[in-house]
Amino acid sequence: MTLEEARALFPVLERIAYLNAGTFGPLARPVADALVEAVERDAEHGRSGLPYLEQTVALRDDARQAFASLVDADPAQVALTSSTTDGCAIVIRGLGLEPGDEVVTTTDEHFGLLGPLGASLATVVVVEPDPDAIRAAVTSRTRLIASSPVLWTTGAVLPLAELGAETGVPVLADGAQAVGAIPTTADGFDFLTISGQKWLCGPDATGALIVRDPERIAVTSPSYFAQTGYDPDGAYEPQAGARRLEPGWWSQGTLRAMLAALSLRPAWCFERAWDAAERCREVLSGRVEVVTPAERATLVSFRPDGEKPADVVSRLAAADVHVRELPGRGLVRVSCGWWTSDDDLDRLVAALDT
């Protein structure tokens, strides 16, 4: 597959310089088709019957397998979730954190991680997203390092697996901006969240949670998928592996579309996305204050000069260039994917310069 062929997969790229995969990836034609075909099938044949249920269960197996391959995990370590928020919450609730326990996080995390941390009983220790600062914040009371291998704010990368190995503290890696964007494996993470709808270009409300040892955390919200048998008082036999943590249902369309999205990634996807982000950083550097460091993934953030970030985003949107602002941080964020062309970036620059 060439870049031209790759771009032709995505209808949105025909007109729009789509630079917002950090929020939602572009939907490829085969992914949209999978959704549409499943809806038509469901409408005509009903969402019913043992074969239908068995097919759904088989598709869930396929999806777990596909996510496992993606990050070098075992399928038994994969739980299908509806978001990284979901994944973070499952882990944080499941650890049963108590008053006095500490969790180390950084100033640059998404609410999807922070919200569940804030709702826990632990003390949340917030430090700069810097390996030394994280290392220094670890005490004998630290139960978890909860952070992101790629920061959603600046695209900077953090060596979380190394920090986990050095400190011996379990690591929850919020992979929202990492998995699918840069080479990322579950290795070194006790818990890794994956977003289906961002860099993997899957349908809405999809994700996965990789758990190194699924039996180590409590299941706080068992869904029907969590069990293999139960008593009238709710005592139940948990499923083997991370399946016991799965919070809910994906439609057949969602399952088929997610599998379609995972199957169309070209071998050169990481290289191309990295190069596009490098070029993005270069072309922006002369024009605006780029805050993304050299050691980065595929997000490039900048501080506009004398213009509100929201106004920059609106102005670019009017020129069919899609980026986003980061509320409260004074930043505009550009997402570069394996489908991003030089022309997309030229359009970004031209729209900025207007």
Add this chain to the structure above:
Amino acid sequence: MTLEEARALFPVLERIAYLNAGTFGPLARPVADALVEAVERDAEHGRSGLPYLEQTVALRDDARQAFASLVDADPAQVALTSSTTDGCAIVIRGLGLEPGDEVVTTTDEHFGLLGPLGASLATVVVVEPDPDAIRAAVTSRTRLIASSPVLWTTGAVLPLAELGAETGVPVLADGAQAVGAIPTTADGFDFLTISGQKWLCGPDATGALIVRDPERIAVTSPSYFAQTGYDPDGAYEPQAGARRLEPGWWSQGTLRAMLAALSLRPAWCFERAWDAAERCREVLSGRVEVVTPAERATLVSFRPDGEKPADVVSRLAAADVHVRELPGRGLVRVSCGWWTSDDDLDRLVAALDT
């Protein structure tokens, strides 16, 4: 809208005697179209930009409003969920049940309610689904009555609101088989779960939770929708009302399709569904052991004579008659909706008699 016009909305009814809304309702053409159109729009224009987000937020407001109207609640008491399981879990976790606390439930609940109860620290007291038995099980340690206004097993109705009023114990009503099937209001329930995909014929992974006093329970898994502002340690300002309990994202297609499904219900829907279930009970009564009592909703369950329930279901499916078995209970369940015709029931009987 006549019954003929109503039936013409649902493609599945052209060929199939679809009697399984207690699992998944039939998808109407306008509902499927809403899903398909949204997917095409998302693929062509991207899931991105402030107008897109604002539109999604407005659609969520519309959906809360529509669910509120449906059960005579205030929109501020409505949280959008992905299932009744989700709703039950949000409530049970949020109550912060402690060892020694008791929850009264019945022998006839779904795992979507039982699972979260089993995962809680409370003692789960299981009694027959009978008002006297429930009343007798309430003690000074009872924190919650958690049951279903319509049992998923037999379709029998339970006067849960009255039991709550009599005992003074908060009631969690799992409305999976009630809302959309029979006239049901939130009145008298501290918590009411709604399934979007069953009797309301909405898309997969939809539901709502009605909470009489949303500020009375803890938010254990705040999503981005739960807050209006947050600190770096995860402390946050909760949204007003039940929105603070919302666990996650619905795609625009899901939102539009759910709204479409809610808008096409005819004024006579409850009467027709009740009549269809009455006729179903009558035609089955001479043939098999019907376990559904006279005081029932729109589910009719029976115990096949000398044939495994799974075999009955398969045999009927081969004749394009869709019902389901209830694993472990030896029952086959027939769901009658406002779209169910006499002919559907004749086909059921004919297939049974074959």
